Amino acid sequence: MGNNMILFIESNTTGSGMKALKRTKEMGFYPVFLTNDPTRYQGLSHIDCLVVECDTNSVRRVQKKIDRFFQTDHIIGITTTSDFYLEIVAELQQVYQLQGNSPKTIRTCRHKGLSRMALDQHQVLQPKFWIVNSKIELQKISTLISYPVVVKPVDDSGSNGVKLCHDIVEVITHTQELLGVHINVRGQSTEQSVLIEEYVDAPEFSVEMFSDKGDIHFIGITQKEIIGNPYFVEAGHIFPAPLSGEQILNIKNTVIKALQAVQHRFGPSHTEVKWTPQGASVIEINARLAGGMIPELIRISTGVDLLDQQIRMVSGSSFHISESKRKVSGIRFLTTNTSGVFNGFDGVEKAREISGIEQIVITAQKGKKIRPPQNAYDRLGYIVAKGSSSIEVKKKMDEALSKIRTKI
CATH class of the missing domain: 3.30.470.20 (ATP-grasp fold, B domain)
Incomplete structure (x- = not known):
């Protein structure tokens, strides 16, 4: 086993996680994949990496497994490509004194209600919002809500549970349904908290950036196509988004301000915004690479491989890109x-x-x-x-x- 191990705590299931393992090996590092279910990942058995089974939903148990099986000074980085394991990774990075965002930053990004409060404190343009944890709390704010609104769990992924509601009956029904979900698709306990936010009827975009040593590097903006009303499912993307220079500058500056508000200082971020008459309105911040094959679109368009950049930064190198095409x-x-x-x-x-x-x-x-x-x-x-x-x-x-x- 090498002295330059990069540990991956689970991954997403769309393919980029398996690609990350391959690229880690190709870049000269030793990939280790920790998972509670290897059968979840198509193609994992064909990848040259060490697979370790353990309870990845418990920081304590993952740490115990790491301390038992590995010489910890040989671990140069810990990362993931899955939303559901960002908080665990941040805690492990802190335990082993490795580069990464603070657990507080990651929790703020993962918990959409905390994100909203941080953006509000820093006066970043965003929809009106309410956070409810019970039917009683919902009743208290019901007269404040103007319709339609978007109702979503504060801690899920992949647009799961996100729904457009047009009246209080729909809001109550969907909120109760979400509050009744105690375990997510990865077997983790949910927050059992719901975010209700003003529906912004405007074109949607996502912004890819990397933070490194206090600097925030702009990669580009992706145009999104959403279908599935009353649900919100990403049906397609275009990169780079066809926008004016003025729009690009406004969106870029808004997202930088949003990342500073949540104190995001390391690695990739994927921020979703809508373009309104007042400028870019922030929908959510994700402290990870984009899903939906957006990194692949960026690679095709520019020659820049964002997965490589994530691996480089986790290994201790500085952020550096060089576009070869457009x-x-x-x-x-x-x-x-x-x-x-x-x-x-x-x-x-x-x-x-x-x-x-x-x-x-x-x-x-x-x-x-x-x-x-x-x-x-x-x-x-x-x-x-x-x-x-x-x-x-x-x-x-x-x-x-x-x-x-x-x-x-």
């Missing part, structure tokens, strides 16, 4: 409008023949029960394209999508 790239997620049992797609090979189509990937397994999308977990696959403009990229993705039929 193209436009996009992704369109495959979804269904009907419920049933998934039996694959027709037309995928024809769609792959279209010029400019980079990838078509099917993520859903045959036999899976599918439905019209309510969260990111309901997506069935994706199309990635590149071109010289956002209009060209969208046209290529539309053409590819028109050739694909879902078999149910």
Whole structure:
């Protein structure tokens, strides 16, 4: 076992986590993957890394496993690509005196209610909001709410449980449903707290940045397409977003102010905003790389691999990028409008023949029960394209999508 180990505490399941393990090895480090369920990750068994099973939902038990199995001075970094393990990673980084954000910063980012309060204290533009922990608290603020509003759990991921509500009956029903969820998809206890916020009907974007030694580095802005009303499911992205220089500057400065408000000082961040007549309004801050294949779009468009940058920083190196190209790239997620049992797609090979189509990937397994999308977990696959403009990229993705039929 090498003296330059990077420990990964679980990962997301969309593929970037497995890619991170591969890249860590290729970059000359020794990847170690700690998980409570190796079967969760497609392709893990084919990756050259040490897999250690343990209760990753307990900091104490992870620390006990690390101390038992590893020479801790050989560990140069600890990280994750999963929202659900950011807080545990921050605590472990502190225990072993490794680089990272403070546990307080990560908790503020993970808990959407705490994020809202921090932004409010620093006068960052954002929607009006209320945090409720019980039906009684909801009744106390019911007369203050103007509709429609977005109701969401404070600590989930992938747009899970996020819903647009148009009256107090819908708000009460959805709030009670969320407060009744005690365990999330990773087997962790939930906060059992709900965020109710003003619905901002405006175009949505995400902003990718890296923080390093007090400096905040701007990577770019992604345009988002949202479907699934009354739910909020990301159906596609375009990078870079087609925005004016004035819009880019306003969004950039707003997000920098937001990151300073939550004291984010290390590594990647993925901040979602909406463009309003008053400027960029912050929807949420994530102390991690973007999901939804956005890092892959950035790699195709600029040549910059954000996963590499995350690994470099975790290993102790400073942030450094050098763009080698500037193209436009996009992704369109495959979804269904009907419920049933998934039996694959027709037309995928024809769609792959279209010029400019980079990838078509099917993520859903045959036999899976599918439905019209309510969260990111309901997506069935994706199309990635590149071109010289956002209009060209969208046209290529539309053409590819028109050739694909879902078999149910």
